[in-house]
Amino acid sequence: MNKFISYLEKQQKHHLAEAKNLADSGREDESILEKIKANIFNIFIEVSQTPNQTADYMPLMMEKIPKTWYESLGKSKEHGDFEREAQERVKIAIMDEIKAKYAILVRENADEC
Numbered sequence: 001m002n003k004f005i006s007y008l009e010k011q012q013k014h015h016l017a018e019a020k021n022l023a024d025s026g027r028e029d030e031s032i033l034e035k036i037k038a039n040i041f042n043i044f045i046e047v048s049q050t051p052n053q054t055a056d057y058m059p060l061m062m063e064k065i066p067k068t069w070y071e072s073l074g075k076s077k078e079h080g081d082f083e084r085e086a087q088e089r090v091k092i093a094i095m096d097e098i099k100a101k102y103a104i105l106v107r108e109n110a111d112e113c
Helices: 002-024 028-048 057-064 067-078 082-112
Strands: none
Touching: 002 028, 002 082, 028 057, 028 082, 057 082, 067 082
C-alpha cells in the first residue's frame, strides 16, 4: 500500500504544479482540469489511509466513488454542458489510471509473496 500512496502523492503534486503553471500562463480552463486531477488523487490518498481495510476495500471504493461521475457525465451530455462533460471525463480517465496502477502494484506484491 505504501507504493500506491507514494504514487498517488507524486501524481497529486505533479498535477497541482501543472495547474499552477497553467494558471500563471493565463490558461485557466486547463488549470481547472489539472486541479480536478489533483483532487481525484487526493480522494484516493485519503481513502487509502482508512484504518482496518479489508482486501476488497480499495477495489470497492474504486467502483463506488465514480458512480456519481458517470451519472453527471450522462446528465451533462443530455443538457449540452460541454464544460461539465469535459470535467467528468477527466475524473473518469484519472480513475481508470488509478485503477490500472493499483492492479499493477497488487500483482507485483503478489509476485513477491
